[in-house]
Amino acid sequence: MNSSSLQDKEIRCSINSSALKNLSERDKKHLWHPLTQHKLNPEMLPIVKAKGAVLYDEDGNQYIDGIASWYTAMYGHCNPVISDAITKQMKELDFVMFSGFTHRPAIELSEQLIAILPDNQEKIFFNDNGSTAIEAGIKMALQYYYNQGDKRDTLIAFEDGFHGDTFGAMSASGLSSYNGPFEDFLLKVERIPVPKDDTIDEVIQQLESILKNNSCAAFVFEPLVQGAAGMKFHSANGLDRLIEKCRQYDVLTIADEIMTSFGKTGKDFACDYLENKPDIICLSKALTAGMFPLSITSCSLEVYNAFLSDEVSKGFFHAHTFSAHPIGCAAALAGIALLNSPEILERRNYIEKAHQDFAAEIKNHNSVQEVRCMGVILAVDLKVQTDRYGALRDKLYKYFMEQGVNLRPLGNTVYTLPPYVITDEQLEKVYNSIKSILEII
Numbered sequence: 001m002n003s004s005s006l007q008d009k010e011i012r013c014s015i016n017s018s019a020l021k022n023l024s025e026r027d028k029k030h031l032w033h034p035l036t037q038h039k040l041n042p043e044m045l046p047i048v049k050a051k052g053a054v055l056y057d058e059d060g061n062q063y064i065d066g067i068a069s070w071y072t073a074m075y076g077h078c079n080p081v082i083s084d085a086i087t088k089q090m091k092e093l094d095f096v097m098f099s100g101f102t103h104r105p106a107i108e109l110s111e112q113l114i115a116i117l118p119d120n121q122e123k124i125f126f127n128d129n130g131s132t133a134i135e136a137g138i139k140m141a142l143q144y145y146y147n148q149g150d151k152r153d154t155l156i157a158f159e160d161g162f163h164g165d166t167f168g169a170m171s172a173s174g175l176s177s178y179n180g181p182f183e184d185f186l187l188k189v190e191r192i193p194v195p196k197d198d199t200i201d202e203v204i205q206q207l208e209s210i211l212k213n214n215s216c217a218a219f220v221f222e223p224l225v226q227g228a229a230g231m232k233f234h235s236a237n238g239l240d241r242l243i244e245k246c247r248q249y250d251v252l253t254i255a256d257e258i259m260t261s262f263g264k265t266g267k268d269f270a271c272d273y274l275e276n277k278p279d280i281i282c283l284s285k286a287l288t289a290g291m292f293p294l295s296i297t298s299c300s301l302e303v304y305n306a307f308l309s310d311e312v313s314k315g316f317f318h319a320h321t322f323s324a325h326p327i328g329c330a331a332a333l334a335g336i337a338l339l340n341s342p343e344i345l346e347r348r349n350y351i352e353k354a355h356q357d358f359a360a361e362i363k364n365h366n367s368v369q370e371v372r373c374m375g376v377i378l379a380v381d382l383k384v385q386t387d388r389y390g391a392l393r394d395k396l397y398k399y400f401m402e403q404g405v406n407l408r409p410l411g412n413t414v415y416t417l418p419p420y421v422i423t424d425e426q427l428e429k430v431y432n433s434i435k436s437i438l439e440i441i
């Protein structure tokens with residue numbers, strides 16, 4: 001090989017590697033993204049940095065994260081309090097299996113969670129994501145009865161609920177537009193509509209007839225707000241009475257607070273609005289402030305006690321390798337310390353008030369069918385028809401991104417659930433981008 005062809009080769013290599021510097025091109029080579037039809041939507045936007053409420057792409061463009069990256073990063077991206085806590089934990093105890101061993105971060109987190117969860121919650125079981133928290137909750141409920149010689153086979157869930165993508169969670173989810181290939185393999189579920197203030201009695205009757213005619217183990221629900229359904233709200237009083245009815249029939253209740261927890265509805269947990277407390281509660285997402293995948297399934301002593309026995313097999317034989325990961329626990333502890341700190345409370349109150357003002361401002365607009373808010377959640381239903389993943393939704397998403405705002409419409413619903421640390425100006429920008437689409441649809 002002469003020297004000039006060697007040089008050629010070097011030049012070709014360097015061209016290749018600079019072409020490969022483009023992350024979105026490299027992404028296409030080996031990656032398979034969730035919730036994506038790659039043939040129709042091949043482009044992914046590379047994000048290289050995040051700080052507070054802002055995401056930065058490869059070219060230096062900025063996007064306000066109007067939905068806190070699926071409602072996780074509530075204290076802001078790269079929050080130094082949380083990243084310091086994680087770093088410190090990593091250097092002390094990175095990981096140890098949680099069967100046969102225990103550790104301070106998990107113990108402290110259980111204490112802190114029990115202190116803020118509804119009074120009837122006594123035990124914390126660790127998982128590693130939202131779906132597996134639900135999965136564990138469903139299995140707990142089924143085995144709770146099984147251990148007492150009572151085999152039950154039916155779950156109750158709301159229409160349009162979303163609980164995750166593993167089989168149990170997928171079964172409970174009514175929002176199953178894409179469950180087709182799996183439908184024959186799902187658990188048995190009876191569905192009821194969510195209670196509205198004027199339909200409570202009807203829904204109670206429907207529930208009662210399901211409870212009478214089936215062998216029900218648990219009622220699984222998102223309390224007060226159905227996130228993936230489009231931030232749909234229902235009646236707290238109605239939900240309270242549904243829980244009461246389940247209790248009358250000795251059926252366990254499982255609250256999926258994966259989205260609603262840690263202040264989003266205005267209280268620490270959506271269940272704090274209820275008189276009747278669920279037997280089992282699932283938490284994830286903001287639990288670790290978006291910094292680490294972790295989830296928990298908490299339960300009452302009554303549920304836990306049904307697994308105590310001299311027979312080994314009555315224990316809960318369910319585990320994930322990364323259960324109670326110390327780094328996730330450290331992130332969660334730092335997050336809980338922030339949740340009701342004066343700085344974060346001030347922001348939570350500010351956002352809540354600003355949402356209400358904005359809702360009042362746009363509610364009579366021609367393009368607005370309904371606008372609703374609760375805590376830091378603001379949702380606007382547009383007067384248009386669109387599929388959940390339809391063309392208009394894609395168009396709106398693109399339009400928001402072009403304006404430097406990350407909002408992901410769900411069907412005809414545009415919503416924001418911003419990180420608590422969003423600044424007044426950034427929030428104003430989110431509102432302005434929503435206002436501007438009202439003019440173009």
Ligand SMILES: *Cc1c(COP(=O)(O)O)cnc(C)c1O
Binds near residue numbers: 130222257285
């Ligand atoms: C996100 C979510 C889940 C699923 O959690 P994953 O971590 O994505 O598995 C379940 N329920 C609700 C209400 C959620 O918002």
